[in-house]
Amino acid sequence: xxxxxxxxxxxxxxxxxxxxxxxxxxxxxxxxxxxxxxxxxxxxxxxxxxxxxxxxxxxxxxxxxxxxxxxxxxxxxxxxxxxxxxxxxxxxxxxxxxxxxxxxxxxxxxxxxxxxxxxxxxxxxxxxxxxxxxxxxxxxxxxxxxxxxxxxxxxxxx
Amino acid sequence: xxxxxxxxxxxxxxxxxxxxxxxxxxxxxxxxxxxxxxxxxxxxxxxxxxxxxxxxxxxxxxxxxxxxxxxxxxxxxxxxxxxxxxxxxxxxxxxxxxxxxxxxxxxxxxxxxxxxxxxxxxxxxxxxxx
Numbered sequence: 011x012x013x014x015x016x017x018x019x020x021x022x023x024x025x026x027x028x029x030x031x032x033x034x035x036x037x038x039x040x041x042x043x044x045x046x047x048x049x050x051x052x053x054x055x056x057x058x059x060x061x062x063x064x065x066x067x068x069x070x071x072x073x074x075x076x077x078x079x080x081x082x083x084x085x086x087x088x089x090x091x092x093x094x095x096x097x098x099x100x101x102x103x104x105x106x107x108x109x110x111x112x113x114x115x116x117x118x119x120x121x122x123x124x125x126x127x128x129x130x131x132x133x134x135x136x137x138x139x140x141x142x143x144x145x146x147x148x149x150x151x152x153x154x155x156x157x158x159x160x161x162x163x164x165x166x167x168x
Numbered sequence: 169x170x171x172x173x174x175x176x177x178x179x180x181x182x183x184x185x186x187x188x189x190x191x192x193x194x195x196x197x198x199x200x201x202x203x204x205x206x207x208x209x210x211x212x213x214x215x216x217x218x219x220x221x222x223x224x225x226x227x228x229x230x231x232x233x234x235x236x237x238x239x240x241x242x243x244x245x246x247x248x249x250x251x252x253x254x255x256x257x258x259x260x261x262x263x264x265x266x267x268x269x270x271x272x273x274x275x276x277x278x279x280x281x282x283x284x285x286x287x288x289x290x291x292x293x294x295x296x297x298x
Contacts, residue, residue, distance in 0.1 A: 103182075104231075105229065105230035105231060106230075107204060107230040107232075107272075107275070108173070108230045108231045108232070111172055111173075111272070112173065115172075123203070123204065137204070137205030137206075137228065137229070138204060138205055166173055166178055167178065167181075167182075167231075
């Protein structure tokens with residue numbers, strides 16, 4: 011496979027590759043992606059990363075407070091002040107994938123699985139966890155909706 | 169709302185009819201789906217005419233995978249092995265009474281995969297090659 015910047019010389023019997031890093035960058039570079047990344051960085055800089063952090067902290071603290079109210083629910087990891095905007099949890103009697111599916115039906119998009127961290131799931135003897143994440147575009151109303159949907163899970167599986 | 173979690177699925181998940189191990193058995197197979205952690209073993213006993221007299225399953229996983237294992241194992245009692253081998257994806261979906269996307273389809277079909285591997289004798293092949 012060759013093309014673009016990766017070639018130094020082409021002959022009938024073969025080719026000579028360009029020097030590194032160009033030889034690994036065949037074809038059209040990711041121009042739109044690079045411009046998009048710049049726009050995203052500008053957007054976050056305008057918000058202020060400190061404000062992003064404060065908002066995430068507010069949401070994750072509120073979420074953990076509310077999640078702890080739900081009977082049968084276990085949250086994994088440290089307290090709110092020591093974590094980013096993510097909460098992984100399990101629900102007694104309901105499989106993490108079933109929990110995610112029901113939340114989905116309530117318009118709450120979460121992830122279920124190992125979250126690229128299979129060893130720690132094995133360490134805790136868990137087949138998977140359900141993970142809700144909170145970021146700048148989320149609100150406390152949405153956390154309330156998550157909790158409401160979790161009570162529906164409890165109704166079905168509890 | 170909650171279409172995927174029809175009463176029959178939740179009920180079979182909480183109170184399976186066919187859970188257990190058969191020892192001795194004529195056919196047995198075990199497999200898992202490491203990505204989601206679902207695990208199923210199915211044991212089968214047949215009579216002289218290769219008709220299933222008893223069958224059971226063990227394992228763990230989500231409601232869809234466990235309910236489908238329970239319904240599938242129950243459905244093969246009295247069937248002969250050729251009928252078991254002919255079971256299809258559509259038969260499973262009909263038993264569950266739901267439509268599934270590609271991700272959850274894997275949950276629903278794990279038990280069929282295990283059952284077929286069992287009755288086709290994959291276990292004995294694996295032992296032979298060990």
